[in-house]
Amino acid sequence: MKRLKKALLVLLVLLGVFLLAGGIFINSLTPTYEGEKELPQLKQPVEVYFDTYGVPHIYANNNEDAFRVLGYVHAQDRLWQMELLRRVAKGGLSEVFGPDLVKTDKFFLSLGIDEHTNETLANLDMDGEMVRLSQAYLDGINQFIDEGPTPVEFYFTGLDKTPFTLEDIYNSVGYMAFSFAMAHKTDPLLTNIKNKWGDAYLAELAVASDTATVWIKNYNPQKIDSVSLNITAMATEALEKLPLPQFEGSNSWVIAPEKTKNGKVIFANDPHIGFAQPSVWYEAHVSTPTYEKYGYHLAGVPFPLLGHNRQLAYGMTMFENDDIDFYYEENHPSDSTKYKTEKGFENYGFVTKTIKVKDGDKLSFSYKKTRHGPVLNGIADQVSGERPVAMSWIYTKVENQVLDALYGITMATDIEEFSQALPKIHAPGLNVMYGDAEGNVAWWAAAKLYEMPDSLSTKLILDGVSGKQEPLRYLDFSENPQAINPPWHYVYSANNQPDSIAGMLYPGYYLPENRAKRIVQLLEGKDDWDKEAVSEMILDVTSSVNPEIIGDLIKHMEVRELNENQVMLLDELKNWKGDYPLESIAGTFYHRSEYFVLKNTFEDELGPEQFKQFLSTHLLKRQIAPGARRDEGIWWDDVTTPDKKETRYEIVLKSFMQAWQSLQEDFGDDISQWQWQKVHTLEHGHPIGQVKALKSFFNVGPFPIHGSREVINNLGFPYDSTLYYRVSSGPSTRRIIDFSDIENGLSILPTGQSGNPLSKHYRDQAEMYVNGEFKKMMMNEEEIKEKSQHLLIFTPEK
Incomplete structure (x- = not known):
């Protein structure tokens, strides 16, 4: 009996030691929000104050130190997300998730994002400030990789951590460019309908611009005045399995002083992106003697796509312009290495790519390229048939200056400097929204637009042989749609049709007028807007249509x-x-x-x-x-x-x-x-949360939620045979900035600031988001230091 008691005691001690060790190990994987850390290459100490929701407020004496620390704190909360995002363009998802992702990797490799990145890097000025700040940001990420705890997802997938490079930044931006594209889902499908059923069926679809709907008006006072469904199926399958959110749509409006109660600009923006966990944006407030920005960052990208300071605010929505065209090619009758052009036969380019597959052998595949781009036949099983179809995408056609553009708008101090950076955005097409403390409001459609021959529908697969259906010219940026301080005293975007561009209606995959109609209806009917009224508007769940x-x-x-x-x-x-409360x-x-x-x-x-x-x-x-x-x-x-x-x-x-x-x-x-709440629910899914036993640990939700698709509070869902409306996309953040009260801006994230499931900030905003609540975007240094819960100090290496 004594021996049994001793054995049980030993067992209990061992169990206690095991649980203690496990607890210590688990705790070691959480982000570090306080204490002191050495960072090599820092010139001077940097203080980081973390507020109630885990947002870092970074105070540095120079920009490079600030961006180096930004990289470190961003990585400790979002390294897993950074890892996945950089893998998409170079076909690296199968290495993480296995053979189910092979078709997705093939699809993205065929787009040529990684090749275009290599061309860009070969011509990059490595001594320029944009590159130096990007490299500083990467140094911070890599320092965390070297010394920080490994996120739990790396243990589950068996991945090793590896350093990040400039290539990864450009590849991440390239994925963003493609995730806006709707052409793969639409053009081949319309061609199929035309070929099988004829023009009469096509004529009754909303393919062309509808003059009866609400358009975004231009105003610039400076101006004088027979393939099958296979390609569609290929894209659908590839994107359905993608373990990352896709950019979908957005709302934004900026109200001029003439229509606000306090006589200052009010800025609102809520980009609509596919829901996932972690959520898309990482918030960070960075302050140096020469730079300050409260920004929203993509994983692994140093410059915020959304941001504001005391001088100006900016945000983005999808332009939805058509920047992908498909072309029928024609093979040489006896030489399969050549294809026909108006000037004779040219040689196909041949590309071979290799994909690493988890727990399997490497897989190689090849595809052809024409002057238009990759030939999609053979890339996926769905694309069959003898007639080659090539894809032309503007992103890989012209010089890539998107990162230079993001740097430019981040560093701009006024509307003139801001607008000078916009022509560098070639893809994705973005509606860039702007407001400032001086009272300016503006909207620009930023994209490299091109003119096609008259009467040519770019929504159908084009003739790639004759040379008669090629772009005629690139438009100058001054011809792009825009509205700067219009006399109606506001600008807005809801991904709807813009007014004429260079005397023509530009083709695109614009969304219906529903949200635009409601936004215009509300803005037109009121001239005393304040922050509270705008916060109600951004949560509006009523459809006018x-x-x-x-x-x-x-x-x-x-x-x-x-x-x-x-x-x-x-x-x-x-x-x-037309409203969508929970009880509807x-x-x-x-x-x-x-x-x-x-x-x-x-x-x-x-x-x-x-x-x-x-x-x-x-x-x-x-x-x-x-x-x-x-x-x-x-x-x-x-x-x-x-x-x-x-x-x-x-x-x-x-x-x-x-x-x-x-x-x-x-x-x-x-x-x-x-009731609506029984069919309309929101769950933020993590890739590893697909494993049933891990679902509750990684996923956030589900929650019954108000709102619907194509209302301002655009909580969208796909129609399918389940007849339930599981929300798949919606506001990735809601931001409201009132320049009469700049230090009390409002925002919210769908789940939380951290992508680490062990962080207390992994899901601490989820219920607030569902309930339509906001948190404060803190800007006042004294208040930040007084109210912040944690201080993390970075020092130069001793």
């Missing part, structure tokens, strides 16, 4: 064909204001019925797979309102019933009944239970 759509769909419904409960629902729909019943039914209307209208022609791909395009979103208003149309007829021609009324009635039945099956007969 959806009640019109549902009203148009149900106005011909025969009441005698409905039961009592259905008539009650019809009355609720008729009185619906009309909102739930609207989206159920809209899905079935779309399915019953398009799936018979497109088939299940193409219909699924159609649902993922901006074209579909643009199609909903005008399509619902069309009394007569070729798409209404169900081609699977050749002896009968269906009408709009029949499709709508069928869809109404299917929506009703599906909601009954899910929630019962009591329509009061059909």
